[in-house]
Amino acid sequence: MFFYLQGKSFFRIFAAMILSEAIARFVDYVRTESRLAEGTVRNYHGDLDDFAAYAASVGVTTLDELTAREVRGWQMAHMERGEKAGTVKRRLSSLSSFFRYLRRHGMLDRDIMAKVTPPRQPKRLPVFFREKELEHLYDDGIFADDFEGRRDALALRLLYETGIRRSELTGLREAWADLSALTLKVLGKRDKERLIPIESELAHNISEFLALKHQTVGPTEWLLTDKQGRQLTPGKVYRIVKKYMTPLSTADRISPHVFRHSFATHILDEGGNIQAIKELLGHADLSTTEIYTHVSREHLKSVYKHAHPRGKGSRDGGK
Secondary structure: OHHHHHHHHHHHHHHOOEHHHHHHHHHHHHHHOOOOOHHHHHHHHHHHHHHHHHHHHOOOOEHHHOOHHHHHHHHHHHHHOOOOHHHHHHHHHHHHHHHHHHHHOOOOOOOHHHHOOOOOOOOOOOOOOOHHHHHHHHOOOOOOOOHHHHHHHHHHHHHHHHOOOHHHHHOOEHHHEEOOOOEEEEEOHHHOEEEEEOOHHHHHHHHHHHHHHHHHOOOOOEOOEOOOOOEOOHHHHHHHHHHHHOOOOOOOOOOHHHHHHHHHHHHHHOOOOHHHHHHHHOOOOHHHHOHHHHHHHHHHHHHHHHHOHHHHHHHOOOO
16 A cells, blocks of 8 residues: 555655656656757657647646546647658657656656547558669769769669668768678668678779768768769758659659669569568568568569560450
């Protein structure tokens, strides 16, 4: 009984904590203790500040006032604005992580999300570039023969040939490219390191670009930079991808992440091992990688329908 009362008193210490203060503690925790990627931290912060603003608008500002009703109201407000189910689901995931942190650290004594049902999200297979489209990245004349053109060529080839994320690309250091061992060190999510093998041609591309960069801006910590030697930004990488791939590809979506999907799908199409692809991509869970097996199957079905005589026959009604 004494322990029970002591526990109740313990929770009452935090019950009147202002929601915005609790959010600030959580954001500091995920940034300094969990060491999540800065983009993830920004998403958490934005989602939680948005929720706090909504809660304040309905008169709720402290932890002890919070209920599932406020969460459901916030969810409905975003859905009524026309937000996609995936975006709303991501916002709710931010709240779940926040509330889980509060319970773990004794600031909350109930599971608010237990009575919240996230919207159903239609399953979509990852979009990928076709091999013939990506072959153009190795054609003469696609890229200008200057610093920016050769940097852009290397950036796109690194995305396709290694499957790294955009944040991993911009975070590459010169020292992480071991050109004699044909490996590239990558710093992934939660600062997890992995080594990715590279082909000799890509190693040669890196070597040539480094020589040009050292001549143009001098040695820098970062592998990819602008002409002033500043680290390449994620926004710049996105613009580079859009610039070169928009005229080359018919994909429904064009972004740096589509290169990652293409990397995994093309390896699977050639008989690559799913476990090996998991390690190359830096996935923590094999189930995340397994989505590409479905993409590969759908791609093979499409190839069959368009290339095999019987596939054509079934498509055309047997004509």
